[in-house]
Amino acid sequence: xxxxxxxxxxxxxxxxxxxxxLSVPQGEVVAVIGPNGAGKSTLFNLITGHLTADSGSIRxxxxxxxxxxxxxxxxxxxxxxxxxxxxxxxLTVFENIQTAVLAKHRLDRKLxxxxxxxxxxxxxxxxxxxxxxRYKDHLCSSLSYGDQxxxxxxxxxxxxxxxxxxxxxxxxxxxxxxNRIVQLIKRLSKDEGLTIxxxxxxxxxxxxxxxxxxxxxxxxxxxxxxxxxxxxDKSVQKAYLGEAEVC
Amino acid sequence: MLVxxxxxxxxxxxxxxxxxxxxxxPIGILILLIVPTLIPPYYSYLLATIFTTALLATSLNLVLxxxxxxxxxxxxxxxxxxxxxxxxxxxxxxxxxxxxILGPILSAALAFVIGWFCVRLRGLYFxxxxxxLGQLVWAIVYRWNALTNGDNGIHAIPVPxxxxxxxxxYYTTLLVLLLSLLILYKITKSPxxxxxxxxxxxxxxxxxxxxxxxxxxxxxxxxxxxxxxxAGVLFVLLERSVAPxxxxxxKSAEILIMCLMGGLTVxxxxxxxxxxxxxxxxxxxxxxEYWLLVLGLLLLILVLFLPQGILGYIYEKIKxxxxxxxxxxxxx
Numbered sequence: 001x002x003x004x005x006x007x008x009x010x011x012x013x014x015x016x017x018x019x020x021x022l023s024v025p026q027g028e029v030v031a032v033i034g035p036n037g038a039g040k041s042t043l044f045n046l047i048t049g050h051l052t053a054d055s056g057s058i059r060x061x062x063x064x065x066x067x068x069x070x071x072x073x074x075x076x077x078x079x080x081x082x083x084x085x086x087x088x089x090x091l092t093v094f095e096n097i098q099t100a101v102l103a104k105h106r107l108d109r110k111l112x113x114x115x116x117x118x119x120x121x122x123x124x125x126x127x128x129x130x131x132x133x134r135y136k137d138h139l140c141s142s143l144s145y146g147d148q149x150x151x152x153x154x155x156x157x158x159x160x161x162x163x164x165x166x167x168x169x170x171x172x173x174x175x176x177x178x179n180r181i182v183q184l185i186k187r188l189s190k191d192e193g194l195t196i197x198x199x200x201x202x203x204x205x206x207x208x209x210x211x212x213x214x215x216x217x218x219x220x221x222x223x224x225x226x227x228x229x230x231x232x233d234k235s236v237q238k239a240y241l242g243e244a245e246v247c
Numbered sequence: 248m249l250v251x252x253x254x255x256x257x258x259x260x261x262x263x264x265x266x267x268x269x270x271x272x273p274i275g276i277l278i279l280l281i282v283p284t285l286i287p288p289y290y291s292y293l294l295a296t297i298f299t300t301a302l303l304a305t306s307l308n309l310v311l312x313x314x315x316x317x318x319x320x321x322x323x324x325x326x327x328x329x330x331x332x333x334x335x336x337x338x339x340x341x342x343x344x345x346x347x348i349l350g351p352i353l354s355a356a357l358a359f360v361i362g363w364f365c366v367r368l369r370g371l372y373f374x375x376x377x378x379x380l381g382q383l384v385w386a387i388v389y390r391w392n393a394l395t396n397g398d399n400g401i402h403a404i405p406v407p408x409x410x411x412x413x414x415x416x417y418y419t420t421l422l423v424l425l426l427s428l429l430i431l432y433k434i435t436k437s438p439x440x441x442x443x444x445x446x447x448x449x450x451x452x453x454x455x456x457x458x459x460x461x462x463x464x465x466x467x468x469x470x471x472x473x474x475x476x477x478a479g480v481l482f483v484l485l486e487r488s489v490a491p492x493x494x495x496x497x498k499s500a501e502i503l504i505m506c507l508m509g510g511l512t513v514x515x516x517x518x519x520x521x522x523x524x525x526x527x528x529x530x531x532x533x534x535x536e537y538w539l540l541v542l543g544l545l546l547l548i549l550v551l552f553l554p555q556g557i558l559g560y561i562y563e564k565i566k567x568x569x570x571x572x573x574x575x576x577x578x579x
Contacts, residue, residue, distance in 0.1 A: 048455055049454075050451065050454075050455070069454070069459075070451075070454035070455050071454050071455075071456075071457045071458055071459045071460075074454075074455055074456055074457035075457045079455070079456075080455055082452070086449060086451065086452045087449070087452070088444070088445045088448040088449055088452065089448050089449070090444060090447075090448050091441075091444060091445060091448065095441060095445075096445075098441065099441060099442060099445045099453075099456065099458075100456045102438045102441070102442065103442070103453075103456045103457040103458045104456075104457060106457075107438050108438050108439065108441075108442040108457075108458055108463075109438070109439055109442075109462075109463070109466070110437055110438040110439060111433075111434055111437050111439050112433050112434070112437055113437055113438065114433075114436050114437065115436060115437055115438045115440065115441045116436070118438060155452070155456070156455075156456075158456070159456050159457055
C-alpha cells in the first residue's frame, strides 16, 4: 500500500533521514521504532507532506505523493494523529470530528448551509465508536488527557483514511489509558481492516500490536521484518543497547 | 497564530449569543425603524455613520476574529469601494446602480490580489504585508491626481434624488447593514465558518485533514474585502465626498480597535465597538483635535483591563452567573 524508497532529508547539514526504506502492506499494523532522534517523527512528517524530501520517493497506492501538500495527501487516503495533542481547542468535541468529516466530503467551503446539522449522523457515528458521544457538546480542551488522546485519533478517523499514521499514540499516558489505546488499535485493525503505521517508544506495545516492524537508527533503516526477527536482530540490539552490551 | 483567542470564550459566547442576542434582535430592529421619526436629522446621520462603520468592522472581524489573522489595513478596501462610486459618478455617465455594484466588486478583486500574496505568510509577517500593500494603494490614490483628485479628494458626488434626504440614507444604510450582517452571520455558522475557526486554532492539523488553509483564508479575505467595499459605498451616500484619508493606515487602526473593543469572539462585538468609537470620536472632537491620542489610550486600557472586549466581558459575567445559579439549583 505504501512504499518508501531511499528517502533522504537533512536540516542545515544534519541528516535527519539518511536512507529510509519501508513497505507497508494493506491491512497490517506496521511499527517504526528507534532510539530518540532516530528520525521517526521526521519520517511521518515526510509521508504526510508536512516536510518535503530532499530525494527518494514515497508511493501510496501506485501514486507518487513525494511532492504533495498535506491536504492533497489526506484526500488520497492518509490520515494521521500527532505526538503532542493537536486538536481544535475552541471547538466542541462534536465540531472537532465534524470538521474532519466535512473536509472528507469536500463540504468545508460551503458558505450558506448551516453547519450544525450537516453530516450529523456520520459525525455521531465516529464519536460513538470512540465512546466520546457523551462529551459531544463539551469544549474539547475540558476533556481529560486520555480522552483528548482518543479524540486526537478519532479526528484522524473522521476523514476515513485508508492508511492511519499514529505518532506515539500512548505518549504520557497511564497504564490504563495505554491499554485503552492498545485495544483501540487492535479493534481498528481487526474489525475495520484499517492499515496502520505507528511509531512508539513502548516496545511491549509494539510487539503486542504490530505484524511488521521497521527499525530506524540515525535516519537509516537498519532492519525490517516480523517482530520475532526484529527481536533477535543483532544490529537492532546494538542500536538500542550499544555495542558493549551486545558483545 | 498571532491573534490569541481564549478557547473557552467562543463556545460560551455562542450559547449566550443564541439565547440572548438573537432573541433581542427583532426588538432592536423595531426601535431602529421608529427612531428617525423621533430624533433630529443630525442624530439620524450619526446613526447612519455608526451603521456604515459597524459593517466595516464586522467585515474585518471575519478575518481577524474568525480567521485569527492580523489584518492591519482593512481600510483600503473601504476606500476603494467609496472611490469607485465617486469616480464613476463624477467622471463617467454610467448609471448609479452600476457604480454601487462595481464598488464592492473592485474591493473584492483588490482583496483577492493583496490576499493572494499575504496568505502565504503567517503572524506578524502577514500583518506587515497587508500594511505595506495597503499603503501602496493609498499612495497611488494620493498621487494619481488625474483620476482621484489627489489630496483634495472628490466632492459633491451626485446621487439619485431618492437618496438625498437624511431619512432615506438612514433607512438605506440600516437595510444594507442588516442584510450584510445576516449574510456574514450565516457564513460564520456555515461549514466554511467552522473550518475557518479550525484553521485559526490549528492550521497544521487542519491541513492534515484535507483542508486547504491558504485557500480558506483567501476566501475569507475576499469576502471581508467585498463587505468593506459595501461599507465604502454607504459612506459615499452619507458624505457625498471621498478623500485619501479613507485608505490611510490610521483608519484601519480605528477599525481594528473597534473589533477589539466590542470583542473578537462575539459576532455583534465589532458593531458595539463601532458605535462606541463613532460616538466617542464625535464627543472628543468637540474638545480637542488629538483624537488619535485618545484612541491610543483606549487601546492601552483595552489591552490591560478588557482583553476579551466589552461584549466578551459581559458574556463571561452572564456565564458565571448561570453557572452559580446552576450549582445553587443542584445543591437545593
